[in-house]
Amino acid sequence: MKVHLYERIWMIAAAAVIAIFLGTIAVGTLAQGSQPPSHVETIDPKAVWTDPRFANRGVEELPDGAVRVTGIAMMFAFQPGEIRVPAGKKVTFRLTSADVVHGFQIVGTNANAMVVPGYVTQFSTVFDRPGEYLIVCNEYCGLGHHMMMGRLVVEAGQ
């Protein structure tokens, strides 16, 4: 197969660009421990309100100083609707849905997750900047989707 010299150069360059893209991801994965968010845990969506894992909804401080937020997404609200967490500490969210698929996005941060009924979503992040943040549902969940919102308050440390 005859390939023109310029096109050969272009193909090598294209492959190199893709390799660089993947390289930046590899650096993030290997050096900074970033990886695709994931957590595999199931739950009966018809019994989320009585499941002991979701009995204490709200913010808990764990013995190791980390913070855990437990919440349920439902049409068309987050429960709890307001979350207060300290700045600069690792915050782990544990979420599930009582009905349809929802999204959980804290505007202005990289906290963004799908909340799928039958599954527990878990991810951790650190909020560096104190302030008040808007939480929105970013997956269509019915006619009240655009009204499904919550509030995150990041409080400055002592």
Add this chain to the structure above:
Amino acid sequence: MNGVRRLATAHLAVAVTAFGIAAAMALMQALSRANLDLPWRSPKMYYLSVTAHGVMMALIFTTFFIMGLGLVLTTSALGRRVSHPRLAWASFWAAFGGTIAALWAILWGKATVLYTFYPPLKAHPAFYLGLTLVVVGSWIWSWVVIATYRAWKKEHPETPVPLAVHGTLATIIVWLIATVGVAAEMLFQLIPWSLGIKETVDPLLARMLFWYFGHPLVYFWLLPAYVVWYTLLPKAAGGKLFSDPLARMVFAVFIILSTPVGFHHQFMDPGISSGWKALHTLNTFWILFPSLVTAFTVLASLEIAGRARGAEGLFDWLGKLPWGDPFVASVLLSMVLFAIGGFSGAVNAAFDMNAVVHNTAWVQGHFHLTVGSAVALTFMGVAYWLVPKLVNRELELALLAKVQPYLWFIGMVLFAIANHATGLMGMPRRIYDPSYMGHPAAEQWKALTGVSALGGLFLFTSAAFFLLVMLGTVLAGRPNNDDTVSFAEPLEGPPLRKSIFDRFGLWVVIAVALVAIAYAYPLAHHLSMQRFGSPGFRPF
């Protein structure tokens, strides 16, 4: 046109009608998002119109256009009639009947589940059955095209298949592999569940099956556009195809890489392990490669065209291209928009950055540049070129046709930039009202949603021009008997011997193996977990 004129005309008529319905729905959404106080504006109408827009544009307009175009390209390039014309009509009627059923369910408010129809949102059974029928129709069409190709091959065992048919067959292979996923979702989950035979459904399994289908779906849309860019555009611009063998390589790479990438739509989902998401990321990035090769080949072909038209400098060949020809201008502008959309796609595929833009307005900015421009604008250009041949008339309202692609370009630039920007600022996609009770974060989006609405007005005007030209041509175009479909000649002459890229069987085997690697274990593991189903909800 070898006896497919009526068949192709019927397909394009459905496609253009679906486009018109979808465009009207889109205008309402753009204005609603800008919070304009319109009399008929309500959440019910908004989410219904998002569903109708998505289904009519992404599933019906594209599928019917591709089926019609595929029949024309195959019969013209092979110089023979379609095998089994009756089956071809059966495929049309199956898909058309399915379209009507789904459209009824949507417009009567019984299926406001958007075009991704994630359970446990539960639509009327007619919605699921209708869309399944569309896919069944497309399968029959695939079989008809393959049978036509095989009949040709029997008579020409040593000849490489013409490039247009090579690309059409690649499109069909991608589609057949992809639709296994959505067929499984429909037949084993959604249809029995919506009919009440099954009580519950596993929403995550449905998402896995949907995105197994949902990403290769975009290549089902894109590959026919690439066939146009490679085999029709250089001819219409007055040039030659720079490299025939590399175009075949591009189609072969799409066959193997289109499907094992679906988890990049599910980076933020629970229930799928990190490692498998990472593997799909790797595959996703390599699928940029054939598009980058396409950029070179198509631009080089256009340079040949510009030089044949008298260009002599380094870049003046660009200006010499026939920018006033509606077909050529549509395709050229669609390629410019696609170049931008390709890069925002690379951002989506990188899971760290995806966390910032996932399910935000960024995503609709992205896919309106890809399927909404690279594909839709190319198809509109093709319609300017093909419909006159199908109805034996000259293009009517030619001035509108000349202006239309530029309006689309301006509208799409405004729309896409505004949506990419508001997405980065955290505005969710698919929301009726972005004000969030006046929250300061939401206040920042306001000016840009206005820009997006302005883009929507340009796009709607452009769509209206397109529809007027189509209608005018069919009803009032001057008679013209030119119905020749001719393809661009490769610079080096047509290939004489088959290459490895013509061995479809080999590429299918590799594709299936890669799909098995990417999906067999995650699916088997998923099915072996203790899972709990969800009952259905109809919050619409």
